[in-house]
Amino acid sequence: RMRYIRGQDSTRDDTIRALCQEVLSTIRELAQMNTLFKEQVAYIVPNTSMFDINDPYRLADLAALLSSGGDAKELQSVLEEKDPEMRLHKALVLLSKEREVSKLQQEIQAKVEEKMTDAQRKYFLREQLKSIKKELGMEKDDKETLIEKYRNKIAEYPTIPEEISETIESELEKMSSLEKNSSEFNVTRSYLDWLTSIPWGITTEENFDIADARRVLDRDHYGMDEVKETILQFIAVGKLKGSVQGKILCLAGPPGTGKTSIAESVAAALGRKFYRFSVGGMSDVSEIKGHRRTYIGAMPGKIIQCLKSTGSTNPLVLIDEIDKLGRDYRGDPASALLEVLDPSQNYTFRDHFIDAPVDISKVLFMCTANELDRIPGPLLDRMEVIRLSGYDVPEKLEIAEKYLVPKSMVNSGLMVKQDLSEEKKEDEDADSEGTNKMDPLAPQPTYHLAERVPPSLSIRRSALESLVRWYCREAGVRNLSKKIEKITRLLSLQVVAEEEGAQLTEKSKRKSDTWEVSSDNLHEYVGKPIFTSDRLYEKDPLPHGIVMGLAWTSMGGSALYIETQGIKRGLDAEGKPRGGGTLNVTGQLGDVMKESTQIAYTVARARLAEIAPDNSFFDDTDVHMHVPEGATPKDGPSAGITMVTAMLSLALDRSIKSDLAMTGEISLTGKVLAVGGIKEKTMAARRAGIKTIVLPEDCRRDFDELPDYLKEGLDVCYATDYSIVYDVAFVTDSVK
DSSP states (O other): OOOOOTTSOHHHHHHHHHHHHHHHHHHHHHHHHOHHHHHHHHHHGGGOSOOOTTOHHHHHHHHHHHOTTSOHHHHHHHHHOOOHHHHHHHHHHHHHHHHHHHHHHHHHHHHHHHHHHHHHHHHHHHHHHHHHHHHHTSOOOHHHHHHHHHHHHHHTSSOOOHHHHHHHHHHHHHHHTSOTTSHHHHHHHHHHHHHTTSOTTOOOOOOOOHHHHHHHHHHHOSSOHHHHHHHHHHHHHHHHHSSOOOEEEEEEOOTTSSHHHHHHHHHHHHTOOEEEEEOTTOOOTHHHHOOOTTSTTOOOOHHHHHHHHHTSSSOEEEEEOGGGOOOBTTBOHHHHHHHHTOTTTGGGEEOTTTOSEEOOTTOEEEEEESOGGGSOHHHHHTSEEEEOOOOOHHHHHHHIIIIIHHHHHHHTTSEEEOOOOHHHHHHHHHHHTTOOOOOTTOOOOOEEEOTTSOTTOEEOHHHHHHIIIIIOOSSSSHHHHHHHHHHHHHHHHHHHHHHHTOOOOTTTSOOSSSSEEOTTTTHHHHOSOSOOOSOSOOSSSOOTTEEEEEEEETTEEEEEEEEEEEEEOOBOTTSOBSOOSOEEEESSBOHHHHHHHHHHHHHHHHHHHHHOTTOOHHHHEEEEEEOSOTTSOBOOSTTHHHHHHHHHHHHHTOBOOTTEEEOOEEOTTSBEEOOSOHHHHHHHHHHTTOOEEEEEGGGHHHHHTSOHHHHTTOEEEEESBHHHHHIIIIITTOBO
């Protein structure tokens, strides 16, 4: 053990004494600054023999022990140092570091305390001010303010159902006894927000003027007479009764026929608010009927949201793509819609979130669908279905000229809307008194060419006719709109390029001398025609075994050829036929159409036995039936009589006229049964240049309801039995 002997060197003794005093002074300072350090000194010094102010070694070791936060190497260095003066120096360095850390700690603590003190002072002052205002009656607390807001809100509604009123009062009483910071308070607040946001008893004033309603409907849409007539009937009933109840309409038809857009025009014609939501792919019942309030983030379904959004209990609600509803483990939305779309139930509609009856019987529901077969039967039974067949050529031309071309020209910067005069604007502003609603009875807008556009720029009617005939044969006008937009965009590019003198590619530059787009230069803007012929077989008569049928698809009507070919096999070694009596079908046919081919094959064999008993064609020959465009799925029974005729044409070796088309389901005994889509099929027949059509007798009414221009020039034969079809195809003016 090392000891320091005093008296040997007085100068060194003074230095060591001074160092010892500095160490002790630093320890005292640290004890005052750091509470933990003070406790450590109080615990170590009385219980150890290390504290000896006359022994520099022990004092240095004590200092090193107290500065336990130091580096291990530095502590080891103090322990290994044999010179007392250097040992004290090293210990003092460690204590100095502890002192600096303690000073920094004090500064941090002072800043935190300053902030806390300031925040507490402001909080106390704020609470005092709130208490003073509350005592003087100048202010209420947040909870009372909320309750008063809810009471003021429900006082604005004309009538509130008794059950709803009781529920609101119960929730207000519950809220008054809850703490603001509790989770139950927030749930109750959210519930009251929705309960008081539903427009109880508020309805918009409806338009009962049939002439005005007709003007609005005709302004935005061409044709669609059945939809317009239904809406006018609805208005007339409301005018006579003095009140209007809700209704459920379903617009079914091919894409692009204006099902969605006409709903907004109907809302404007009726003077109702408009709300749209799509249920395509929806598989969660909560989207319709809301969530239970026990869930985090719970909210009502679309129906209650619609009432809040429109601010009325009689809006027009469009449920889009109702035939594309999904279904999974979260429920079946189609079943949830049964209550919504049932007039005998929806006056007490219960949303899971609201959990109280809400009257939605005054809502006018409109649904859109492409295929009615995909809508569940009970849901379809609750709707009044209005079928929208596709547009024919004259209708497409009118729509293109009146709506599509001006709209595309405006969007491309080639045209501008004709502005109203300033006087008229001022009059309208004065009448509206600050409202910014669009006048639903405003006349059809007029357009004129923009300033920098050549005055001769236009799209001729001949170009539109070519677009409709050779590029856009679908039932709707969506593809036609795309083609017109393609033309106007290229015209805009050519106008700007010539103005700037810019070079364009060979494909984009203007090749003709005129700015008019006609049928002659249409290919410069939209490319080569997609369709080059209306018929697959141009020659008359058709080859044996081929007959034209008429089909209906979700895209509209189309002419569909049925092709048959016989395969006669040779004899085997014993002299017996290798084949015969079999039917093979191709063309991606659905199950119903495959069954129809088997029925047609049986009927053809039976008819052939009656017509030509000696003809053994079906016994000796295998028949292959094909429906062209094999990449397109096909299904349905309406090609039954066409298939029978094609097989008899092949067996009898007789041709069918090329201007003859037919449609109708065949029964096993040869009865011709009714089919649908007569308008679409008639349009397809006219497009293909057909002169004679064979239809089932039960479809006579459907054909008689068609416009005269569709029936003009067509010779229609109605059949109840296949014998009539046979006479038309093979006997009357037949070609052998």
